[in-house]
Amino acid sequence: MGELRLMKGNEVIAEAAIRCGCDGYFGYPITPQSEVMETLMARKPWEETGMVVVQAESEVAAINMVYGGAGCGKKVMTSSSSPGISLKQEGITYIAGAELPCLVVNVVRGGPGLGTIQPAQSDYFQAVKGGGHGDYKLIVLAPNSVQEMNDFVDLGFELAFKYLNPVMILSDGIIGQMMEKVELSDIKPRMTDEYIAKNHGSWATTGKPGSRNRNIITSLELDSAKQEKFNHKLQAKYAKIQEDEVRFDTYKAEDADYLIVAYGSSSRISKKAVELARAKGIKVGLIRPITLFPFPVKELNGFAKKVKGMLTVEMSAGQMIEDVKLAVECSIPVEHFGRYGGMIPSPDEIVAALEQKIIGG
Amino acid sequence: MKEEIIIAGFGGQGVLSLGxxxxxxGIMQDQEVTWMPSYGPEMRGGTANVTVILSDDQISSPIINSYDTAIILNQQSLDKFEKHVKPGGTLLYDPNGIINPPTRKDINIFQIEGTEEAGKMGNAKIFNMIIMGAFLKIKPIVQLENVKKGLEKSIPERYHNLIPLNIEAIQRGMSAVKEVQKV
Known part of the structure; x- marks a missing residue:
């Protein structure tokens, strides 16, 4: 068993990065995720593992440093909160277009614009549907505990390198600021130059030996026929990810008449709502998508044949509900309950919404 | 065992560190725990609160709107949280600066003169551990030996020489807490 600590979600992101052998973190402070870089600066991993930590001059600079590091075959990451992630979108689409691995953490706050510093889940569309321009997708992981903030750093890098694609951890101000018991991962050494040359030498710019052609890191292709072919390759990759990487969790869903669909911190609050509703004799369960892309389409479709209705609970005006409706092919009623702009739904409100919108409706 | 607690007072009183x-x-006693602060543009002298849940089982929501125990350290917090104590639950407060004391008849109410006791000990910083002692006297959900381990984990090593003083403050809080109303 690993070391047990009481830590904030944000602090754990930093600790997990060091422990999984991350080569570089590039960021710019913003509430509610500033503890990520604060913790890294206090831990001084450059003295321990050689990991680089840079407070860049802006979010745009930070994501482009990530682009550079990723191009060298290194394990690199950045983190920010909503307005900062918007600034990084150009870099993210370039990284997706250049087929490079990296980890981006979004500790979401309420918007639009500068919005509020309080928690929200209103960046779902941005994370799942693109955010930047072009036909690309991120693999999106949605932790709902401090433990998962730890676990998903390593998992995120694993998926990023497996598919040569940026991975986003879509968290929020609750998970970022909350402290829970966490079992820290064992320490993995950073990749050696030899390891990178051997394993990532087919794409990374590691210094060209005579035995191969130059590796070129670019997202530009002016020949449209070639660019279309490249897009086909990307789409095939996303289809494979959809096939192989869906992760989800259920709670009391087996015998349920109704299902709540919620991810991240909303799924924790909804779990309590399930307990309260069950105590009132309502047979309700919870399905929690852990990967938002790939979304658990088949699984939700399967549940749609067993339940009378679904309620999505999100700290947004209703974004994931669109994917739920598509997944169940509108075969059952699907309604949304949300608080947003930094407000957090209470378990009681969720039960009331379930009674009014789904059971009564 | 499951105890849902709100601790609320002024920023600078040690509300978050008490939590x-x-x-x-709780972790030292093998419990599941969550600690969810109100965070925001808050500062010394402003209000601060933290929700702490200790449980033998996995904790669902870290966000709750009714509490087994409210630990209240200023008037604003009393006004805000008295109504959110579960019926039959517990309210512990420091009467220092309280003009309108609690009025609920369906909850247990306890007082701890934390500010005064800290003054007697000649160390204002020890205030929150006096409150901790008062709470543990009412709700002995963690053993003192595990609190000592908890202190060792949460206080930087260079301040470990202050742990005996903290324990002393906890014991002082345990003996100074007064029952106001029992239901």
Missing amino acids: KILAYS
Whole structure:
């Protein structure tokens, strides 16, 4: 068993990065995720593992440093909160277009614009549907505990390198600021130059030996026929990810008449709502998508044949509900309950919404 | 065992660290814990609160709107949270600066003269551990030995020489807490 600590979600992101052998973190402070870089600066991993930590001059600079590091075959990451992630979108689409691995953490706050510093889940569309321009997708992981903030750093890098694609951890101000018991991962050494040359030498710019052609890191292709072919390759990759990487969790869903669909911190609050509703004799369960892309389409479709209705609970005006409706092919009623702009739904409100919108409706 | 607690007072009173030490003590006793602060543009003298849950089982929501125990350290917090104590639950407060005391008839109410006791000990910083002692006297959900371990984990090593003083403050809080109303 690993070391047990009481830590904030944000602090754990930093600790997990060091422990999984991350080569570089590039960021710019913003509430509610500033503890990520604060913790890294206090831990001084450059003295321990050689990991680089840079407070860049802006979010745009930070994501482009990530682009550079990723191009060298290194394990690199950045983190920010909503307005900062918007600034990084150009870099993210370039990284997706250049087929490079990296980890981006979004500790979401309420918007639009500068919005509020309080928690929200209103960046779902941005994370799942693109955010930047072009036909690309991120693999999106949605932790709902401090433990998962730890676990998903390593998992995120694993998926990023497996598919040569940026991975986003879509968290929020609750998970970022909350402290829970966490079992820290064992320490993995950073990749050696030899390891990178051997394993990532087919794409990374590691210094060209005579035995191969130059590796070129670019997202530009002016020949449209070639660019279309490249897009086909990307789409095939996303289809494979959809096939192989869906992760989800259920709670009391087996015998349920109704299902709540919620991810991240909303799924924790909804779990309590399930307990309260069950105590009132309502047979309700919870399905929690852990990967938002790939979304658990088949699984939700399967549940749609067993339940009378679904309620999505999100700290947004209703974004994931669109994917739920598509997944169940509108075969059952699907309604949304949300608080947003930094407000957090209470378990009681969720039960009331379930009674009014789904059971009564 | 499951105890849902709100601790609320002024920024600078040690509200968040009291919650953190309590949560760490819970971990030392093999409990599941969550610690959810109100965060925001808050500062010394403003209000601060933290929700701490200790449980033998996995904790669902870290966000709750009714509490087994409210630990209240200023008037604003009393006004805000008295109504959110579960019927039959517990309210512990420091009467220092309280003009309108609690009025609920369906909850247990206790007083701890934390500010005064800290003054007697000649150390204002020890205030939150006096409050901790009062709470543990009413709700002995973690053993003192695990609180000591929790202190060791949450206080930087260079301040470990202050742990005996903290324990002394906890014991002082345990003996100074007064029952106001029992239901």
